[in-house]
Amino acid sequence: MSNVQKRMKELGVSLPTAPAPVAAYLPAVRVGDLVFVSGQIPFDGGRLVASGPVPSEVVVQDATRAARQCVLNALAVLAGELQGNLDRVRRIVRLGVFVASDPGFTDQPTIANGASELLVEIFGDAGRHARAAVGSVALPLGATVEVEMVAQVE
Amino acid sequence: MSNVQKRMKELGVSLPTAPAPVAAYLPAVRVGDLVFVSGQIPFDGGRLVASGPVPSEVVVQDATRAARQCVLNALAVLAGELQGNLDRVRRIVRLGVFVASDPGFTDQPTIANGASELLVEIFGDAGRHARAAVGSVALPLGATVEVEMVAQVE
């Protein structure tokens, strides 16, 4: 079992099946030692764990869990690029976090932390990344959160 | 005639004149073998082919065509970085697709497919890319879609 797998087991999380792209694109593209992972929405077992904007339809706590689920899906995609071995991740470089938001909702950072903190829990310092978190009027399929990722790999 | 030009001719599409940036930035910047193309809006002959949000002002089908026009403009810019020779494109790496959306509109993927599918038609497997598609409350000059691109080139 890889170190990352052990750490995920300790944390009580596991990789889902990588979601298929919603449309005509790839889950990820590698160029040199960078992998660009497509925007992931919070699918779990084929359904979204949160849909609609914050806070009118989803509370912050549930949206934060959804951000965490987006990262698990991004890692499943990344693992697919690395023959399943996430120990080959050298660095999480950047996250783009889009939060479906009502006008006036400004706590996107708390929700994006659901994504960021899980990465640090799993990868330690290699999981610390640059980030842009913003509000979005509406996201694909009604998702509450969408997360895209750039990672440096071996 | 280059292979990409032949393919575009078969598809009945042609490169527009690369739009000048709306403001104080460049159409594209190359760093190493990556080209970052600035966000493109659906200009065609100096006017936008679609403006306003989906669906209140623009139907999905028209927005999808607008996304396709954004890609043609992005390719015109990319060609400008490559002495006009799109055969030097090794890979389309990533698209960022922003769709002007009313609250509750969640079919950004269909619209973004207008962009993604054209790239695959033109470049084949080299046109398959990572993607983030999101809704935006409003876009520059009222555009219905904005597409930015990262490409790997020779």
Next chain:
Amino acid sequence: MSNVQKRMKELGVSLPTAPAPVAAYLPAVRVGDLVFVSGQIPFDGGRLVASGPVPSEVVVQDATRAARQCVLNALAVLAGELQGNLDRVRRIVRLGVFVASDPGFTDQPTIANGASELLVEIFGDAGRHARAAVGSVALPLGATVEVEMVAQVE
């Protein structure tokens, strides 16, 4: 005094203290010769210089100044990656500019120019960059503008 410092002094601008991230991520990550700077909001001395959407709560001119402040914060972060020496910047590669916008507001480019023009004033041609500017329904802490940056460095 470095060349960039001299130029900033001539322009009457100075680097603020780099803002700490609002949450569980890093101000910037370097990978190869690229530095990814996290999304910066217009903090100045610990408070936002503009908050709320354009134009209902903030006029274009003030939002433009806020975009400029975001860039100063991004440069402060970048300087932190370069032992304080911005002469080691080879190129500003890309800006992502998010403008908190009311529905129907479409002059994001003018506001983003506050960011773009300052970079050209400071770095000359090396400050010319690719850019994506879009509207956002709401931004972290109520900020009017958020700017993220990719730079190539020595």
